[in-house]
Amino acid sequence: MDKLIIKGGQRLEGSVTASGAKNAVLPILAATLLTDEKCCIENVPELRDVRTMVKILEGLGVNISFEDGIIEVEAGGFSGYQASYELVRTMRASICVLGPLLSRKGEASVSLPGGCIIGSRPIDLHLKGFRAMGAEIEVEHGYINAKADTLSGARIYLGGPSGSSVLATANVMLAAILAKGETYIESAACEPEILDLAEFLNKMGAKVEGAGTPMVKIEGVDKLCGATHSVIPDRIEAGTYLVAGVLTKGDVLVKNARVQDLGAVLNALDAIGAEIIYQPAGIRVKGRDVINPADITTLPYPGFPTDMQAQFMSLLSIANGVSVITEKVFPERFMQIGELNRMGADITLEGATAIIKGVEHLSGSEVMASDLRASAALVLAGLIADGETVISRVYHIDRGYERLVEKLKTLGARIERVQECKIL
Ligand code: UD1
Secondary structure (H helix, E strand, O other): OEEEEEEOOOOOEEEEEOOEOHHHHHHHHHHHHHOOOEEEEEOOOOOHHHHHHHHHHHHOOOEEEEEOOEEEEEOOOOOOOEEOHHHHOOOHHHHHHHHHHHHHHOEEEEEOOOOOOOOOOOOHHHHHHHHHOOOEEEEEOOEEEEEOOOOEOOEEEOOEOOEOOHHHHHHHHHHHOOOEOEEEEEOOOOOHHHHHHHHHHHHOOOEEEOOOOOEEEEEOOOOOOOOEEEOOEOHHHHHHHHHHHHHOOOEEEEEOOOHHHOHHHHHHHHHOOOEEEEEOOEEEEEOOOOOOOOEEEEOOOOOEOHHHHHHHHHHHOOOOOEEEEEEOOOOOOOOHHHHHHHOOOEEEEEOOEEEEEOOOOOEOOEEEOOOHHHHHHHHHHHHHOEOEEEEEOOHHHHHHOOOHHHHHHHOOOEEEEEEOOOOO
16 A cells, blocks of 8 residues: 655645546446447546546446556447446446436446445435336445336426535436437536536437526437547545645646636635735646635535545634634544544534644654545645645545646645555
8 A cells, every 4th residue: 555755845836637527427427338339438547536437337238448548448249237336346336337328228236335434325316216206226235236128308496404415416427318209407516527427428419408407308208329528627626726726825727627617715815814816727726825614615616525525624624713613414524534634634524514723734654534525635635735744545635636747746836645654
């Protein structure tokens, strides 16, 4: 297992390019199961989660290649309908093969994703959608077994206790594309990744309207064709580098970062006093000497993304006052707090609300990555901490940040990835 060693205190300067969005490419790859024809997906990030999805598709008998950011897929004649625990347990997004499998094969067996470090992650909304379309579903021996001779369009309300669900919206949309009749998804997730999925599906000949709004209409079609699509830039990766620029009081341009995807994040950066400059190539931030405290509540898009919550906590840990972060999407997603406090932060948790008392500085420590975004928060904290920060279990980072070390080095960070010594 590798670890990251960061020597803090370097002001970041320069530009980095946001890679393709992890959360867009995963359902898009699942969508390629809906046609026999060849699809070509471009701007694909080299990430562990993408490799996992490639393995899942290979396991189903799909022809797939991944080279230089391009995935070519040909799902003609694939025969599998099962996604095993082995792969699904490492990545919840695997569940979005369920919709296409049910639609193409009339049958699907996908392992239950199981527990997750960021809290309880039910799948009831996915199942509600499939059942409304006529599928019979049983959950047994840790697997979701679904069957449907035909799927029929339906009116499906997908709002849950925490608002809309991104992957349930994607999954039901994927099942509805080849279904008989019209499907209306109400309280659909509005995330940019859903819009990107719909754009790919429409290029394949699907009839999806309203994606990116809470009401999505899908008119079932008989057949889809192959298509080529370039994945949108990763707004969470972009946001993470913007925070890195502000936190180190630096000057960072994130090329490809799209303003329309990052409204709530840019609003929060503005509130803490950062200078934001919109350039044709992307978004540039300049950090100021004083970071103002802020109140942030995570919400489904267009609200502040839960996937940026941990990174902002690192930023606010050195703000000039008390900040509050309330987590409304995953109320237990605060794994980073213990590790940030080990680095000298002063953060307490009351229910789903974190109270962050800004401290003068953080101190480099040995810490452990626990999930993808919590790991990013520790990297950010390491960039400003006195001395050396050593982060172990960095495989979490590999799930969602393409060439993180290289990109941070380009900006001037002192960061290395080393192999953890094996204890003999
Ligand atoms: C996706 C993202 C993840 C992000 C999350 C929220 C991908 C691959 N992952 O995950 O990075 O953190 O959106 O923006 O795109 N819920 C239910 N029932 C369900 C499904 C979800 O109650 O059947 C709840 C969840 O517990 C949570 C909320 O809905 O409270 C939102 O979760 P959801 O949008 O489904 O997250 P994912 O799509 O799994």
